Amino acid sequence: EPEVTQTPSHQVTQMGQEVILRCVPISNHLYFYWYRQILGQKVEFLVSFYNNEISEKSEIFDDQFSVERPDGSNFTLKIRSTKLEDSAMYFCATYSPTGTNYGYTFGSGTRLTVV
Amino acid sequence: GQQVMQIPQYQHVQEGEDFTTYCNSSTTLSNIQWYKQRPGGHPVFLIQLVKSGEVKKQKRLTFQFGEAKKNSSLHITATQTTDVGTYFCAGGPSGGYQKVTFGTGTKLQVIP
Numbered sequence: 001e002p003e004v005t006q007t008p009s010h011q012v013t014q015m016g017q018e019v020i021l022r023c024v025p026i027s028n029h030l031y032f033y034w035y036r037q038i039l040g041q042k043v044e045f046l047v048s049f050y051n052n053e054i055s056e057k058s059e060i061f062d063d064q065f066s067v068e069r070p071d072g073s074n075f076t077l078k079i080r081s082t083k084l085e086d087s088a089m090y091f092c093a094t095y096s097p098t099g100t101n102y103g104y105t106f107g108s109g110t111r112l113t114v115v
Numbered sequence: 116g117q118q119v120m121q122i123p124q125y126q127h128v129q130e131g132e133d134f135t136t137y138c139n140s141s142t143t144l145s146n147i148q149w150y151k152q153r154p155g156g157h158p159v160f161l162i163q164l165v166k167s168g169e170v171k172k173q174k175r176l177t178f179q180f181g182e183a184k185k186n187s188s189l190h191i192t193a194t195q196t197t198d199v200g201t202y203f204c205a206g207g208p209s210g211g212y213q214k215v216t217f218g219t220g221t222k223l224q225v226i227p
Contacts, residue, residue: 043205102146102163103162103163106157106159
C-alpha cells in the first residue's frame with residue numbers, strides 16, 4: 001500500500017533555530033496537509049496545499065511557518081525560529097479525491113523537540 | 116470556529132466487552148471520517164460517512180452518522196487487545212480536499 005514518508009523521524013533543536021520537516025507524498029495525490037499533535041492531545045490542522053499554493057491555513061500557521069514543494073516531489077514545512085511550544089509531533093497527510101480511500105493518508109510523523 | 120468534541124475521553128474495558136465513542140460537532144458536517152491512532156503511531160483512516168443517518172460496518176466496528184449530520188458514533192463489539200488506541204472522528208465542512216477538523220479523541224484501553 002502506498003505510503004507517505006516523513007523525515008527525520010525525530011528532530012531536536014535549540015530555541016530560535018530553523019527547522020525543515022520533509023514529506024514525500026503519495027505520487028498521484030494532489031492535496032497535501034500538515035497537522036501537528038502535542039503529546040496526548042488532539043490532531044490540529046496547520047495548513048493545506050494544492051496546485052503549488054496554500055489553500056487554507058490555521059491560526060497556528062503564523063509568519064514563522066512556511067511550506068513549499070521545492071522539487072515537485074518533496075513537501076516541506078519550515079519553522080523559521082522555533083519556540084518551546086512548537087514541540088510536537090508533526091504529521092504530513094495527503095489526499096486523492098479519485099481514489100477509493102476517501103480519507104487522508106498520514107505519514108509516520110516527525111517528533112520535534114525544542115530545547 | 117468549528118469544534119468537534121468526543122466522549123468519553125478515556126475508556127477502559129475488559130476484553131470481550133463492547134465500546135462506544137461519541138462525536139459531536141458544533142456545526143453541520145459534509146462528511147465525517149474516523150481514524151485510529153495506535154500508541155506512538157500516526158492516525159490511520161478507518162471510514163468516511165457522508166449521508167444523513169448512514170450506518171456502516173467493518174467487521175466488529177459499526178459507524179453511524181446522525182440525522183442532522185452533527186454527530187456520529189463508533190461502536191466496537193467484543194473488544195480485543197488489538198483495538199487498543201485512540202479513536203478520532205474528523206469532520207469535513209465541505210468538499211473532499213479541504214481540511215478536516217479532528218475531534219478530541221477517545222483513548223481505549225482493553226484489559227486482557
